[in-house]
Every structure is written in structure tokens, then in C-alpha cells.
Amino acid sequence: MAGMNILVCLKQVPGTTQVKIDPQTNTLVRQGIESICNPFDTYALEEGIRLRERYGGKVTALSMGPPQAEPMLKEAISIGADEAILLSDSAFAGSDTLATASTLARAVVKIGSCDLIICGRQTLDGDTGQVGPELAEMLGISFVAYVSKVEEVDRDGMRVQRMVEDGHEVMKVELPAVMTVVKEINIPRLPSLRGMVRAKSATIPVWTARELGVAAGEVGMPASATQVIRVFFPQRVSKGEMLPGDAEAQAESLVTRLRESKLI
């Protein structure tokens, strides 16, 4: 395989580890308002860079989001992406996975030739894992999910390992393709000094609906098939019994209770 054109999809998400529920008010407590690159996408970026290092070619980072996502794309360049593009337009707000995938598909077509699109397995916020397979279908190209290793890429396609419930499968996948990756695939590198210098001077093109040649009704909420009609906080009612005493007494009362309720 001589030279791969690789696209990596990145999404900026709220760092959910900082999100907690305040038990008194039942609202979200946020320490800081930091947004991060979806952690699963960092493995996608790393794999893109590794494949470029093996086979040559180019890595383009692609994101759809608010203008605040620009620093994330600059960071992608400092880590090793050759270039980055941001799809940003207030008309994109409220996109469900179908509308997101179709907007991304428009961008892929505009970018032109592409051998491989890499996405993280799912995002931390939406958590659906649907955009990758929907994008593949809209582009009419191969799809493979949960890739944990890219064994080889040649003219006939790529050989990958992917994780399934009870083990892993080895798959041969024709290119071009969309693949989603799991965190087992690699250990993402940190930005390099040279990369940071490059990122500083890099300009990130921002493509709006107009640049993509789509009408307002073809993106965002109007183009979404699903609608959120209600948002609520999950109720956690503690119904538990704390077992007192030392380890022996605790073990004794637990075993008694489990035997009484015929759980063991």
C-alpha cells in the first residue's frame, strides 16, 4: 500500500468525569467547564498517524461542532495530523446521529479521495456509536466496528482484528472503509514540540452549511429523524442495609441474608 489518505473524526465532549449529581438539588455539579476530545477518538487519531507512518500518506482530522472545537483540532495537528477541518454552523445544532452522519458525509465528498475513515467506538456524551456505521452507509463504503488491531493494509484491503462479546475476529475489509476503534488498539502519543509549533501556525478551515452546499433544512434539527421530548435525572433510591461489625460478623450476616433469600 503506497500512501493512504486517512480521515479521523473527532468530537469535542464535556469531560464527564467532572460531571456529578448534587444529591440535594438533583442537578449536575460541574467543577470547571472544560471540554475535551472524546477519549475514544484519541485512539482513532493515533491509529491514523501510525498507519501513515507505516504506509505513507496523509491524516486529516475532521470535526463537527461549535467554534470552540478549534483548539481540539489544533491539538490534533500538534499530535501528528497533517491538517484539520472544522464543520461549524449554528444550523448544525440539534443534529441527531443521522443528521451528523449526513453532514460528515458531505464533508468527506468535498474533501475528495479517502481510503480510510477512523472513528472512536462511541462518544462519552451521546454514547451511541452510530455515526460511524451511518457514515459508511451514506458513503456506500465498507464498515468494520471495534477494531483492536490493524494487521496489514494492501491493495486488496486491510486485515484487522475486532473485538466481539466472546473473543475477537479477524476480518478482511475492502477499502475505502470506515472503521471504529477500541482503546485496546494503541496508546495515544502526546503532542510533540515540533507538532506544537506546526499547530500554532496552522489555520483550520471552517466549513459552514454554505461551503458544504447544503440548505438549512438538510442539516441540524430539521434533518434529524429523532427528537428529544423529555430530559430527566435518574432516581437513585438507596434501599440498602449496612452490615455492621468486624469482617467476620459482616460475612456472617451477609451469608445468612443471602441464604434466607435463597440467592445462594
Added chain:
Amino acid sequence: MGIRIDLENCTGCGDCVPSCPFGLIEIIDEKAHIGEGCTLCGVCREACSFEAIVIDKAAVTGVADDTHRGVWVFAEGSHSRLRSVGYELLAKGRELADVLGTELCAVCLGHNLSGAEELIAHGADRVYLADDPALAHNEEDFFTGELVRLIREHKPEVVIAGATSLGRAFIPRVAAILKTGLTADCTDLGIDAGKRLLLQTRPTFGGNIMATIICPAKRPQMATVRPRVFRKGVPDKSRQGQIIKVDFKKEGITSRTKLIDFVEDITEKVKLEDADVIVSGGRGLGKAENFRLIEELASVLGAAVASSRPPVDEGWIPYSHQVGQTGKTVCTKLYIACGISGAVQHLAGMQTSDTIVAINRDPAAPIFEVASYGIVGDLFEVVPELIAKLKT
């Protein structure tokens, strides 16, 4: 279209400020102000007690095709056996179909799959069964093409499938081809009978928020549900139903991926999905060797061994044992969590279990909030005592 603040209703109380998952709300001159980058998620609207946050929904273009009828369950097979998730979805699907006053169908694609009659015993009125050597290994390209063909021919109004590695990979492709909505990982499904809408509830933002989602104008309405979220019903062998053999033709479907090999993970002695009792270890174990203690307790109980995320990240135990948001969802009779603090991501994968036992040194650990029995103590003291008591 978009979000706006109704300045007359807004009191500047600030309740909405901490609710925004993106931290975009500020109070300026005693009125809420939403900054750029809003995704219209709607969490702030719920947090507002004064109905001051308005999200203008775009007028839904087009009306749902009302000729669609029937609830479909995709019944997934694995190595010529049907997976339990299909039966679980049929139990819920039966409820949905009864509310809608329509029939429940199961779709089964594979080769030499046994148990199609079981699907009827579990509630299906009709089973569409495609048996073909080309479908033997869950070939996703063929599954996508065939399910789309069947949906176009029979026009169901609801299609639900398991959020398994197969379902999560090919069901979105089916939805993309049909240009319809799909909601991932639902934890509850209901029906708005008047509008014949599927009410799809799922956790989002790492399980911190629940959202109910509809698909108003496209059909079918599609959703995936994780295994063990719904309960399998008791099979009724006397139920009558129809098995319809579907003639699968691979011609006309482009296959771009090919399975070359399958390597089974043999560290899993009892499968998590099938286990009635699970013993799970977390960061509190400290090192890989200490998982032996968990294994010993599990073997005394005939239980499966699970883990929260940190031990998997540390390489103490393979990923197939991970329970939680990015691992498996379990709904067992008994879940014993040892040295697990109970991050929301882990709770999302196990909190529907019948009985939860938590053993942790930290009395403030969130795991105790979901525990039926809590033991504050050192797991290295408590677990050996438990093993000794259970052996007597």
C-alpha cells in the same frame, strides 16, 4: 429555530447555569444568557422552574407513513444458537405490540439456527427466518441488505434489536439506508398509543441524564437495547405462531468484509451474560494477582467473574469481563462488588441487578447508594471470611 430565553419569565435564579453539560449558560444582568456552542440538548429547560427556556422545534416535515404496522424484534444468533437478548426483546415487544394492537414478529437470519419455535413461545406471532450458508457467520453486509429488504417489503412501524457488537454495527446501517431514526442503548421503551409513537428512553452524558426520544415522522421507529436490560418472559409452548421461510439471495448485496478467523477468549469460565451470580473486582484489588481472591469467591458461588474499568485498563483482566458503560450490561440475581467505588459508568452496567452487595473501605463510595447490602471494610479481610463461611 434554536434556543432562546423568555426574558419575561426568567428570574435570573441561576438554576440553569450548573445544568448545562457544556457550561454555556451565564447570568448577565439578572437574565440567563446562552453562549455559542449549544447543541439544543434540552437539559437546561428541565432545570428551569419558570419555563423561561424555550427550544423552538423545527416543524416536522412530512407525516409518518401510516401504512406501517407491526413490531419487529431482530433475534440474533451466535454459533447456531439464538442469543438470550432476542427473547428479552420479545417480552418487551409483546407489551408494545399489545398496546398498539398489532402483531409481533421476530426476524432471524443465520444458518442451521435452532430455536425458531422458541421465539413463538416467547411471544412472536410470526417469525421471518432466512437460513442460508452465506449468513452463517453474521455477515454484516448481508444482514444489512436482507433486513432492509424485509422492512421495505413488510413495513413494520417499530424495529428493535440488541445492542450487541453485531447489532451496534449493522442496525445503524439499516437505519441510514431507510433514512429513519435510531436510538441506541435504550433502557426503557413505551408507547404513546394515540400517536403510535415509540417512547425511547436512554441514559446520556455517561448515565447522568436520562432522555426520552421519539421518531415522529419516519418509519420504522428503530431502537437498540443492551442485553439483560429487559427480562426474558416465561415461554408458553402452547402459543401459536407462524414461521415464514425467507428465501435469501446474496446476489444484489455487495459484500465488502469477510470473516477470516475467530479466536475465543477462554479466560471467561462462566459467561457474564448467562450468569445468575457475578463477583466483580475493582481498583481496590490493587494488583492482578489479587483477582485470585475474586475468582475463589466466584468458584465457591458458581459465579462469573467481572470487573470495573480500572482493572481492565491496568491489564489485570481481559476486556470481556468489563461491566459498565463501555463494557457489558448485566442484570443478575446477585452482584457482589468488591473494591469498586461505583462510578456512574460502572453503575450504568449493573444497577438493575436484583441484589447488589458492595464491599468497600470507603463509606462514602457511591456503590453503597445502589447496594442492597453494604459492607464497609477491607475486602482482603471480608472476602476470605465470606469464602470460609460459604464453604461450611
